[in-house]
Amino acid sequence: MTRVTRFSLRESVGAEYFGDGPPHWIVNAGKRWERAAETYHDAVRRRDEVVRKLDWHRSDSGMTICATLARKLEACQPNRRCFSGACPICLRAVQRWFVVSGLRFGSWLKRGRGQKLTIFSLVPDFGEAALGTLAEFDWNEFRAQAACALRDAGVDRFLTGIDVSLNHFDGCRDEAVFQFQLWGLIEEPREPWRKQLKEAINRSREIARPLFSFEPRCARASLAYGLKGEFTRRVSYVRDYAHRDDRGAARDTRGRKLRGAAWVELMLFLDRIAPPGRIVAAGANIGAHGAVTSRRLRDASDAWTRESRGTVRGATASFRSFIPRPERAK
Ligand SMILES: [Zn+2]
Numbered sequence: 001m002t003r004v005t006r007f008s009l010r011e012s013v014g015a016e017y018f019g020d021g022p023p024h025w026i027v028n029a030g031k032r033w034e035r036a037a038e039t040y041h042d043a044v045r046r047r048d049e050v051v052r053k054l055d056w057h058r059s060d061s062g063m064t065i066c067a068t069l070a071r072k073l074e075a076c077q078p079n080r081r082c083f084s085g086a087c088p089i090c091l092r093a094v095q096r097w098f099v100v101s102g103l104r105f106g107s108w109l110k111r112g113r114g115q116k117l118t119i120f121s122l123v124p125d126f127g128e129a130a131l132g133t134l135a136e137f138d139w140n141e142f143r144a145q146a147a148c149a150l151r152d153a154g155v156d157r158f159l160t161g162i163d164v165s166l167n168h169f170d171g172c173r174d175e176a177v178f179q180f181q182l183w184g185l186i187e188e189p190r191e192p193w194r195k196q197l198k199e200a201i202n203r204s205r206e207i208a209r210p211l212f213s214f215e216p217r218c219a220r221a222s223l224a225y226g227l228k229g230e231f232t233r234r235v236s237y238v239r240d241y242a243h244r245d246d247r248g249a250a251r252d253t254r255g256r257k258l259r260g261a262a263w264v265e266l267m268l269f270l271d272r273i274a275p276p277g278r279i280v281a282a283g284a285n286i287g288a289h290g291a292v293t294s295r296r297l298r299d300a301s302d303a304w305t306r307e308s309r310g311t312v313r314g315a316t317a318s319f320r321s322f323i324p325r326p327e328r329a330k
Helices: 003-012 040-061 064-074 088-113 139-152 194-201 219-225 260-273 295-307 312-319
Strands: 119-122 128-130 158-169 177-186 211-214 232-239 250-257 279-282
Touching: 003 088, 040 064, 040 088, 040 260, 064 260, 088 158, 088 177, 088 219, 139 158, 139 177, 139 194, 139 279, 158 219, 158 260, 177 219, 194 211
Parallel strands: 158 232
Antiparallel strands: 119 177, 119 211, 128 177, 158 177, 158 279, 232 250
């Protein structure tokens, strides 16, 4: 993660993304546990909870770095945002920015390319890190490899967030691995491309579904999933379906909230990569981003700018490849 990229996203994520205006969506719509997306105050409460948990781990394990991160998150205030990838307040703002950017990209794909809004999930076999090894994981290399696989398959424009879960077989917790997943929108090439992309991200052939896509019921909620701030431990097990005649045993998974040392490891990692590290995008242009032209948002982003004086000019230039500029369909 370069300073340039980090600050350039700061510039775009203005004060209104921290507030409670649109976009709004329902998480897990249609399920018993559906709920409205987090409000600003929900995010503040969750930040306080993360700080408490980090302090608890500091006193339990003696890891001073937990206290360092806790103080950083605690100091996150309006006009002095910490912009840590472990901060629920900052991540929520970036997530809301990502949803708005995704909707713009999606409508550009519809108008310019005649594409339906489709969410893609990519699970690369090179996006796997054993428990306890995240600190050494080469994140820049992973993102570069993922972007390269997309481009080699003919995908020039994409906007994806990166989600992660800790996966293991039932009873094999020591063998758990963090698995990263790209999630978002891509401009589908006119030539066949899926097979090549699948092969490029799954050379080991160990990923059961390296690539899948679907048309979401709610674009906002589906886009938001790519940058969610709560993480699960996914446990695989064999379900025997003994009570059913129509099917035999099959592999299934159940999700558990990520806790303990694995949660600490992930928080420290997310802090290191910062929110921009969770975005893989190319072939777009911020010129179409109405937000930076509004007076209110310019004022809000000045606060970010003051913090990073001297780096912003280059940052803005480098960021001009993010949001698609409308152009004639080829
Ligand atoms: Zn923050």
